[in-house]
Amino acid sequence: MSVLAQPYAVPSRVIGVYRFLRKARGHRESIESLCKLLAPESLSRRSDRSAGGDDEGGGRDMVREAINECLGAGLLLRGEEDTVELSPDLQLDGSASTQTKGNLPLILADLFFAPENPANHDLGCAISWYLAQDAYDPPSNWPSVEGALQQQIGGERLRITNNARYGNFEDWACFLGFAWTHSVGDKSILTPDPTAQLRLRLPALFAGNRGIRRSFPEVMTLLAKLCPAFEGGLLRAEVERYVPPRAPQELSTTTAHAWLRLRDEGEVELTRESDANHLILPDGDRSVPVSHVTWTPVAQQGAFDAV
CATH class of the missing domain: 1.10.10 (Arc Repressor Mutant, subunit A)
Structure with a gap:
């Protein structure tokens, strides 16, 4: 299953x-x-x-x-x-508590999205679809997710076909670091936000070296290989034909906000060189061109606690 x-x-x-x-x-x-x-x-x-x-x-x-x-x-x-x-x-280095709180979301995302094992690619496609939604007005509960899936996908709706499966999707999207929930009155609201998962990927994206400056388009290409729910990844490609297209070189609002949030937290520096290849991060009513990203040489802040 x-x-x-x-x-x-x-x-x-x-x-x-x-x-x-x-x-x-x-x-x-x-x-x-x-x-x-x-x-x-x-x-x-x-x-x-x-x-x-x-x-x-x-x-x-x-x-x-x-x-x-x-x-x-x-x-x-x-x-x-x-x-x-x-x-x-x-990789079982460190204590069981550290592994569960830090690395288990990363371990499971790698296993669930592995190209050679499609057993959980339905979850991967569902998460990829959710990350492709507009961060400013995403479907945020079962009725709105059901409606958006029916409108954009139709048919089996990425196998999120009832409230119980939506509950599993919400639980796993949040645990893996692709979304979070908050309450408005007595209602639970889901928000697409891959910041936590992206933060866990920084050591691999920069070969474990803080202070390293890399081409931002190259980092995004590597990110798509490591976690194919992001732009350019195999799972993301499966669903992007159903959603409104983005402008050339522009990232989705969810991915853009994740990078900008890491910048605001001091985890990364985002810069633009005029003669270098770049990608566009939409940020409200403005666009932020980025050609290079640096994993800042400071202690990790705000580590993702998965449980």
Whole structure:
């Protein structure tokens, strides 16, 4: 299936599976033990009734479905005797808390959007579509997202076909750092904003070297390869034919605002040389041409806390 289509594969359960295995001996555990530990019987009955499942084991079934999606995404590998373990390809430096709060959104975005594994490309296309919306007036809840998808995409609407899938889309878009929510009265409002995900990409975009100045068009080309939900990426290309076209060399308002926000936070410097290739960052009623970007030589500020 996918984390978008599987209602039990929410970020909190995936975090729970990852945290436990991160600390487990050999990063390995039996599926049965993992389900029992993450869904004790005292919690299972309450979860079962709210989800309409059986009175026994339903909470564990939710964990089991989340484990299945972790396997499908490549976060976990199946071992002998019905065990699972964290993929040895993961970078497991640092504490489990640091990994969960800092790197897990990056790890999962890489796995979900990997070209060689299309299992979660439906989520990737949905996020790409949302980032292509106007940051000044985006669809911000299920009715408006449903209407925008029907108008722009039609048909299966990128598989966000009901309120439950919209809930999964909202949860994952926010956890991965592509959006955030806030409340207006008693209503929750979703806003497209990839600043958190972009901030996590800065070390790779600048080869880990602060103070490095690079061509901005080249950085955007690399960003599209690292995270294909951004402009120029394979997933973004799948959906951009459905949305209003941008002017040549102009970034989307969501990506532009993310770079400008990082500039305002002191994370990057954006400059323009008149004789250099540049891209345009729309900013309200003005346009900001940028030819070079520098990852500023200061300590990281405002680190993204994913949980």
